[in-house]
Amino acid sequence: MNEPDHPEKPGHPEEHGTEERGAVLRLPTTADTEAFGRTLAAGLRAGDLVILDGPLGAGKTALTRGIAAGLGVTGRVSSPTFVIARTHRARPGGIGLVHVDAYRLDPASGTGVLDELDALDLDTELTDAVVVVEWGVGVAERLADRYLLVRLRREPDSDVRTAAWEWVAR
Numbered sequence: 219m220n221e222p223d224h225p226e227k228p229g230h231p232e233e234h235g236t237e238e239r240g241a242v243l244r245l246p247t248t249a250d251t252e253a254f255g256r257t258l259a260a261g262l263r264a265g266d267l268v269i270l271d272g273p274l275g276a277g278k279t280a281l282t283r284g285i286a287a288g289l290g291v292t293g294r295v296s297s298p299t300f301v302i303a304r305t306h307r308a309r310p311g312g313i314g315l316v317h318v319d320a321y322r323l324d325p326a327s328g329t330g331v332l333d334e335l336d337a338l339d340l341d342t343e344l345t346d347a348v349v350v351v352e353w354g355v356g357v358a359e360r361l362a363d364r365y366l367l368v369r370l371r372r373e374p375d376s377d378v379r380t381a382a383w384e385w386v387a388r
């Protein structure tokens with residue numbers, strides 16, 4: 219059981235401030251990770267930034283797939299191999315998703331995710347969508363005043379993933 223001050227589902231910082239953080243969740247299967255994404259999506263609003271931290275194969279794309287399902291956006295979420303970002307349109311009345319994979323962005327180069335997204339000329343305004351950035355630590359924070367940081371970890375020789383989230387104010 220989670221402590222009351224370690225909720226499983228993030229409340230929104232506009233109501234709860236950015237002090238909130240969740241307990242470490244155990245995610246034994248891919249389906250559990252996707253379900254956690256759907257839970258996260260329920261608390262997200264247009265313009266929210268989500269930064270996903272975690273090593274190769276940690277489940278960042280799987281989590282994004284769950285967020286996409288929770289938002290009900292169009293298109294299949296996959297690892298963008300050649301593109302930095304992919305836009306998923308909102309269903310009527312819903313919120314869209316901009317899925318960014320910043321793996322190839324070098325934090326030291328000075329080119330931030332914002333420059334890259336500007337160059338892509340996305341057809342969705344970032345303020346109209348939820349923006350999820352894989353490998354976003356160190357390169358995507360400046361996209362918003364606050365962001366939901368989700369850390370995914372994997373245990374050696376096991377499918378079990380763990381996840382912890384917190385809202386971070388810049």
Ligand SMILES: Nc1ncnc2c1ncn2[C@@H]1O[C@H](COP(=O)(O)OP(=O)(O)OP(=O)(O)O)[C@@H](O)[C@H]1O
Nearest residue numbers: 245246247248251274275276277278279280377379
């Ligand atoms: N508990 C779990 N949660 C998430 N994925 C899991 C889990 N157990 C096994 N997997 C598998 O691990 C892989 C995770 O891949 P995924 O592409 O989501 O990771 P990633 O963090 O996005 O990797 P990358 O850094 O390459 O972008 C998938 O093949 C998935 O099926």
Ligand SMILES: [Mg+2]
Nearest residue numbers: 278279297352
């Ligand atoms: Mg990925």
